[in-house]
Amino acid sequence: MDPIVATPISESSNITDFVITNRNGVKGLSEMGLKTLPKQYIQPVEERITVSNILPQESIPIIDMSNWDEQKVSESICDAAEKWGFFQIINHGVPIEVLENVKDATHRFFNLPAEEKRKFSKENSPSNSVRFGTSFSPEAEKALEWKDYLSMFYVSEEEAYALWPSACKDQVLEYMRGSEPVIQRLLEALMKRINVKEIDETKKSLLMGSKRINLNYYPICPNPELTVGIGRHSDVSTLTILLQDDIGGLYVRGNNDSWVHVPPISGSLVINVGDALQIMSNGRYKSIEHRVVANGSKNRISVPIFVNPRPDDMIGPFPEVLAGGEEALYKQVLYSNYVRHFFKKAHDGKKTIEFAKI
Numbered sequence: 001m002d003p004i005v006a007t008p009i010s011e012s013s014n015i016t017d018f019v020i021t022n023r024n025g026v027k028g029l030s031e032m033g034l035k036t037l038p039k040q041y042i043q044p045v046e047e048r049i050t051v052s053n054i055l056p057q058e059s060i061p062i063i064d065m066s067n068w069d070e071q072k073v074s075e076s077i078c079d080a081a082e083k084w085g086f087f088q089i090i091n092h093g094v095p096i097e098v099l100e101n102v103k104d105a106t107h108r109f110f111n112l113p114a115e116e117k118r119k120f121s122k123e124n125s126p127s128n129s130v131r132f133g134t135s136f137s138p139e140a141e142k143a144l145e146w147k148d149y150l151s152m153f154y155v156s157e158e159e160a161y162a163l164w165p166s167a168c169k170d171q172v173l174e175y176m177r178g179s180e181p182v183i184q185r186l187l188e189a190l191m192k193r194i195n196v197k198e199i200d201e202t203k204k205s206l207l208m209g210s211k212r213i214n215l216n217y218y219p220i221c222p223n224p225e226l227t228v229g230i231g232r233h234s235d236v237s238t239l240t241i242l243l244q245d246d247i248g249g250l251y252v253r254g255n256n257d258s259w260v261h262v263p264p265i266s267g268s269l270v271i272n273v274g275d276a277l278q279i280m281s282n283g284r285y286k287s288i289e290h291r292v293v294a295n296g297s298k299n300r301i302s303v304p305i306f307v308n309p310r311p312d313d314m315i316g317p318f319p320e321v322l323a324g325g326e327e328a329l330y331k332q333v334l335y336s337n338y339v340r341h342f343f344k345k346a347h348d349g350k351k352t353i354e355f356a357k358i
């Protein structure tokens, strides 16, 4: 018998050991049928997501990409990236079955026995580029987040085939391949507006030189109102392409102190600007804070593709953006240092970008 799985969790035994150290995840905890949320997950009141600060009448733009080469489509993409930093796209060309397959594959991975998933934890994983974990940075967090994840840094097809979990690798790779044209089209449109006329090899590396894909799993939570699925953060990517299921629970920072829900739309993809693009565009495109509620009755999944610079790229405002005499708001930073800074602290809204501010 597996001594870790068999350990009963009582009020007095250590939840953190069970979830984090022994890699059972919050899914393991959720499946034990807890009636109350363990104290480690209780978020301070100001971080909880309550109806009082949600704006039901607002919504992020929905952009139809069927005629993606038309001027008005490019314009709505750029307007949305400037004003909201977040939008949904429909008729984007990624086949619906590719999206359905990756959602099925996500459930398949998380439904594996704990000992199978544990093979991809930091200490056991065959590679640094595959990691099964829980919360965001548990060592640094005062309150944990109600989420497990599998994170895969894409190095090459060969490495992915060799090292990624077989429960999901084919479907994940197909989704990454399928989304490639969409990523290119979005970036081309966004670059034109900021005077970058051609995406040459250097720019290609900076805008989309590396990719990371996460499978997020938010299991049923006993007291969802006291915790979060993911706390307030902005992504450190250039762009994020997010697939969510039909449950909902993602909120985006609107004007003032309000939060706007991102409703699930069947077949759509959610696009958001990350810090790297905010920096490269010298603040013209906005990387917006977002967060995810925990759910009391359903297991939710989401699958973000983070499109990034390469780790060894230096990032800073593009010369084309500063050509008219605009003052640089950000300095040049090594992208891997930026990402390391993000990963080593708890989620803290938009604070990561201060690392690059002049």
Ligand SMILES: CC(C)(COP(=O)(O)OP(=O)(O)OC[C@H]1O[C@@H](n2cnc3c(N)ncnc32)[C@H](O)[C@@H]1OP(=O)(O)O)[C@@H](O)C(=O)NCCC(=O)NCCSC(=O)/C=C/c1ccc(O)cc1
Binding pocket: 122, 128, 131, 135, 136, 137, 151, 153, 210, 212, 214, 230, 233, 234, 235, 236, 237, 274, 306, 308, 309, 310, 311, 335, 336, 337, 339, 340, 343, 344
């Ligand atoms: C600097 C990196 C991140 C790590 O390189 P490394 O130092 O050789 O690798 P390590 O595996 O030793 O990781 C160093 C630290 O980074 C952390 N980390 C390593 N991957 C991870 C990981 N997927 N997850 C959360 N900590 C990690 C982790 O804290 C770890 O510390 P420690 O566990 O204490 O040794 C390197 O992979 C790199 O430069 N990557 C560039 C591309 C990249 O990953 N970009 C990030 C895009 S992800 C994004 O925009 C948003 C992500 C996100 C994710 C979760 C959210 O809740 C919200 C948002």
Ligand SMILES: O=C(O)CCC(=O)C(=O)O
Binding pocket: 214, 216, 230, 235, 242, 244, 249, 250, 290, 291, 292, 301, 302, 304
């Ligand atoms: O689950 C979601 O809808 C959003 C996930 C997210 O923000 C992230 O993984 O960075």
Ligand SMILES: [Fe+2]
Binding pocket: 233, 234, 235, 290
């Ligand atoms: Fe995010």
